[in-house]
Amino acid sequence: MSDAMTPAELAATPEEHVRLAEGALLRADDLVAGYIPGVDILRGCNFFLRDGEIVGIIGPNGAGKSTLLKTLFGLIPVRHGDIHLRGEPITAAPAHVLVRKGVGYVPQTRNVFPSMTIEENLEMGSYLRPKMFAEQFDRVASLFPLLGERRRIKAGALSGGERQMVAMGRALMMEPSVLLLDEPSAGLSPMFQDEVFIRCKKINAAGVSIIMVEQNARRCLQICDRGYVLDQGRNAYTDTGAHLMNDPKVVELYLGTLAGSQEKKRL
């Protein structure tokens, strides 16, 4: 370990990860995964989420952020490394098993059934516990009142921001303890982006730990307890959201232009 390392670089080392990840709700150690044989996208990635946290994952395009979420949710086979949920190995567990164990996942695209009503979309989310539908629907509608008010509207008729609420609502129907969100603010107007981040805080306050991949890095770090910067399938930096936002290296390499262009768009 070099003395010149910043605290955020140091925390991203495998040694520090092992020390800090002790007792985590969800942890991934030295993950290697990819889509095409022989091509690794995650190349020794470390990650952990403590109970009650919101953790953001940021980094350049193609860094492997979405791939990390998909791997945590059992959609991509792990080539090397381990994943544990509450200390239990889940490295090879498929998505439907993870849903039963309390993990919810909201993909970035094609995350609603457009020809189904809001209510039917949410019903799909409770297919493992159909008898609980009414109770769970009311609970989710208390977080997203619009879903209750417009329950008979087809999802295809909704705006992008409203669809995102349906997708999140569906993932919440199984009362997950961990929610994986892939770029929840992508493609939304600034107003709806803010709405998404506020909703995430509310969901978290209701007891759900959240992992969020985001292009809107600065806004993400504002609401996160901790963040990871991924680069080329590896951890580059990790720290609290506030520290990462003010780390000169992180700002220069990952937030400068991205944040500038996001802020210009908002004006």
Ligand SMILES: Nc1ncnc2c1ncn2[C@@H]1O[C@H](COP(=O)(O)OP(=O)(O)OP(=O)(O)O)[C@@H](O)[C@H]1O
């Ligand atoms: N289904 C797939 N098949 C093959 N390669 C893929 C697939 N999905 C993603 N990749 C490749 O994996 C790499 C990482 O993609 P990933 O979507 O994880 O990046 P990301 O950090 O989420 O970036 P972005 O912010 O652009 O979504 C990219 O090179 C991408 O082309």
